[in-house]
Amino acid sequence: MGMTMTQKILAGHAGLEKVKAGQFIEIDLDVVLGNDITTPVAIKEFEKMGADDVFDKEKVIVVFDHFTPNKDIKTAEQCRFTREFCNKKGIVNFFDVGEMGIEHALLPEKGIVASGDTVIGADSHTCTYGALGAFSTGIGSTDMAAGMARGKAWVRVPSAVKVEITGQPAKWVSGKDVILHIIGRIGVDGALYKSMEFTGDGIKNLSMDDRFTISNMAIEAGAKNGIFPVDEKTTEYLKEHTKKEYKTYKADEDAQYDEIIKVDLSRLRPTVSFPHLPENTKTIDEVEDIRIDQVVIGSCTNGRIEDMRRAANVFKGRKVNKKVRTIIIPATQKIYLECIREGLMEIFVEAGAAVSTPTCGPCLGGHMGILGKGERAVATTNRNFVGRMGHTESEVYLASPEVAAASAITGKISSPESLK
Amino acid sequence: MIVNGKVFRYGDNIDTDVIIPARYLNTSDPKELAKYCMIDIDETFAKRVEEGDIIVADKNFGCGSSREHAPLSIKSAGVSCVIAKSFARIFYRNSFNIGLPILECEEAVNNIGAEDKVQVNFETGEIKNITKNQTYKAEPFPEFITQIIEKDGLVGYVKSKIKD
Ligand code: SF4
Numbered sequence: 001m002g003m004t005m006t007q008k009i010l011a012g013h014a015g016l017e018k019v020k021a022g023q024f025i026e027i028d029l030d031v032v033l034g035n036d037i038t039t040p041v042a043i044k045e046f047e048k049m050g051a052d053d054v055f056d057k058e059k060v061i062v063v064f065d066h067f068t069p070n071k072d073i074k075t076a077e078q079c080r081f082t083r084e085f086c087n088k089k090g091i092v093n094f095f096d097v098g099e100m101g102i103e104h105a106l107l108p109e110k111g112i113v114a115s116g117d118t119v120i121g122a123d124s125h126t127c128t129y130g131a132l133g134a135f136s137t138g139i140g141s142t143d144m145a146a147g148m149a150r151g152k153a154w155v156r157v158p159s160a161v162k163v164e165i166t167g168q169p170a171k172w173v174s175g176k177d178v179i180l181h182i183i184g185r186i187g188v189d190g191a192l193y194k195s196m197e198f199t200g201d202g203i204k205n206l207s208m209d210d211r212f213t214i215s216n217m218a219i220e221a222g223a224k225n226g227i228f229p230v231d232e233k234t235t236e237y238l239k240e241h242t243k244k245e246y247k248t249y250k251a252d253e254d255a256q257y258d259e260i261i262k263v264d265l266s267r268l269r270p271t272v273s274f275p276h277l278p279e280n281t282k283t284i285d286e287v288e289d290i291r292i293d294q295v296v297i298g299s300c301t302n303g304r305i306e307d308m309r310r311a312a313n314v315f316k317g318r319k320v321n322k323k324v325r326t327i328i329i330p331a332t333q334k335i336y337l338e339c340i341r342e343g344l345m346e347i348f349v350e351a352g353a354a355v356s357t358p359t360c361g362p363c364l365g366g367h368m369g370i371l372g373k374g375e376r377a378v379a380t381t382n383r384n385f386v387g388r389m390g391h392t393e394s395e396v397y398l399a400s401p402e403v404a405a406a407s408a409i410t411g412k413i414s415s416p417e418s419l420k
Numbered sequence: 421m422i423v424n425g426k427v428f429r430y431g432d433n434i435d436t437d438v439i440i441p442a443r444y445l446n447t448s449d450p451k452e453l454a455k456y457c458m459i460d461i462d463e464t465f466a467k468r469v470e471e472g473d474i475i476v477a478d479k480n481f482g483c484g485s486s487r488e489h490a491p492l493s494i495k496s497a498g499v500s501c502v503i504a505k506s507f508a509r510i511f512y513r514n515s516f517n518i519g520l521p522i523l524e525c526e527e528a529v530n531n532i533g534a535e536d537k538v539q540v541n542f543e544t545g546e547i548k549n550i551t552k553n554q555t556y557k558a559e560p561f562p563e564f565i566t567q568i569i570e571k572d573g574l575v576g577y578v579k580s581k582i583k584d
Contacts, residue, residue, distance in 0.1 A: 024564035041448045041488055049578045067446065074446035124486040124510055140488035140514035146578045154513075154564065188433055189480040193509050222480065224509055277433060364442040364485070385437040385484060387460045 002252025004160045006195035009135040013118045021159035032147035033121030036064040040078045043085045045145035055151035061093040063103040066360045071367040101332025101358040104128035104300035111242030115230045127218045130227040131211035137225045158195045158224045162257040165202035167266035175210030176400035179217040180271040184281030192222035202265045208237045209306035216301045220278040273398035276386045284415040294377040295326045295408035299363040302380035303331030307401040312344040314405035314416050315351040321411035326353040327369045365389045378407040421542045423500035425472035429534035435484035440493045450496035457493040471498040476532045482511025495520040519573035525558035
């Protein structure tokens with residue numbers, strides 16, 4: 001019996017010929033990531049473990065993004081504590097205000113992750129790097145501490161769900177619609193404990209940014225990771241971004257899958273996920289008159305340059321509705337700069353949107369756009385749980401940048417197709 | 421180890437945002453976190469919970485973010501064990517890593533109600549419902565997990581490895 005792509009990477013990093021689903025193994029790590037919320041907790045555990053130095057000063061990555069630039073004294077103290085640790089331990093890849101971006105947009109951009117890598121991150125959306133053909137998964141702070149100390153993590157080898165992608169997406173359909181469609185079909189625990197293995201010849205029609213968006217939300221289906229095969233677009237991306245040597249893994253022909261899901265991109269429609277679970281999806285055609293108070297375009301799901309371009313494409317020459325607070329957050333400094341150079345910033349500001357420095361901010365209800373009682377937002381983020389963006393009686397609707405931008409203009413959930 | 425407590429009963433997909441909302445994540449002090457545990461789904465939980473109490477929930481408990489603050493807040497609120505039909509995977513590993521025992525047992529979940537008095541034996545996986553006079557059997561922990569539990573969580577496990 002063959003192995004899936006995920007299983008092969010795991011076996012390769014555990015020094016084993018073969019692994020099988022359900023087996024507990026210990027793997028060597030190429031990247032250990034933490035942010036301003038999870039790293040302070042990890043540092044305390046790291047110290048309790050009796051570790052002196054981190055296992056590798058270049059492979060431990062710390063990014064301040066959730067509550068940064070710091071929103072209050074408590075978050076400033078957490079960052080101060082973490083900053084001191086990073087400096088003392090000589091962490092090379094420590095990204096503070098001015099350099100930082102939302103971690104899952106930042107790491108690929110900086111060339112920190114390459115295909116075939118094993119990555120753990122004390123943040124659930126660490127699964128994003130599956131787009132590069134890496135094994136990449138979210139873990140907690142204690143796991144991060146153990147990873148920092150020993151460069152190892154325990155893993156239960158996952159079984160797999162295979163997602164076969166065919167076709168070409170229509171004009172207003174992008175990565176976000178693909179993943180929302182899948183989650184709508186299989187549910188928020190549809191891939192629980194499993195790896196999602198994306199395959200099929202439709203993948204070539206998905207850009208790297210689309211793939212990042214898709215892998216990013218694998219966790220919203222309960223998956224351990226969501227991985228893409230390495231093709232020309234991947235190697236092109238890696239050539240541009242990293243100097244790391246990397247290895248590519250391929251699933252065996254006879255690999256076993258628990259389930260196969262087929263997705264024909266040409267049949268997808270812009271998709272919206274209704275409160276309060278990502279699985280509550282509707283196509284834009286099924287959405288009735290839903291008035292909104294806020295739009296957020298950004299996050300580790302949809303804050304990349306293509307997302308910015310897609311939004312700008314809709315905003316160009318138009319104004320946002322007076323009743324809609326529109327907040328746009330390029331995910332990294334590089335993307336921010338690209339927005340300026342490409343003239344997108346002008347389009348956003350002229351349309352009447354607020355543009356912020358990179359931060360997670362409103363995505364987790366942290367700061368920079370919190371919802372009040374009864375308010376509704378369309379957001380390009382990834383979670384619409386109760387209270388996720390603020391008051392427990394507020395509502396978050398998840399959508400693509402295209403739909404979010406169109407909704408900002410009309411004041412209700414709208415398709416860009418409907419704009420005059 | 422045997423624990424005893426009264427049950428708090430919840431449904432499907434209890435996510436980490438209701439277990440401990442992000443607005444309270446500006447601290448990692450377990451005692452502080454305990455004060456707000458479950459606040460967005462059960463406002464009175466933190467006031468009513470007593471040492472040893474048990475949370476019973478349906479499927480996919482702990483879905484959402486990787487915040488260890490979630491199992492930490494539950495543990496430091498005094499909860500001795502969480503029983504569910506299934507757990508979200510990060511919550512699953514975080515719980516063992518910080519030393520909060522969790523069990524998957526569909527039969528127990530289907531039969532246990534709010535306020536029931538329940539006793540759990542971790543060695544045998546036996547769950548006794550004292551109120552209803554029923555017994556259910558959960559899967560015992562996998563061997564690797566037992567090793568971590570024996571070392572009182574991942575910290576102890578890594579400590580022993582570093583010393584080697
Ligand atoms: S953007 Fe949102 S989901 Fe992504 S890392 Fe930040 S808080 Fe988490």
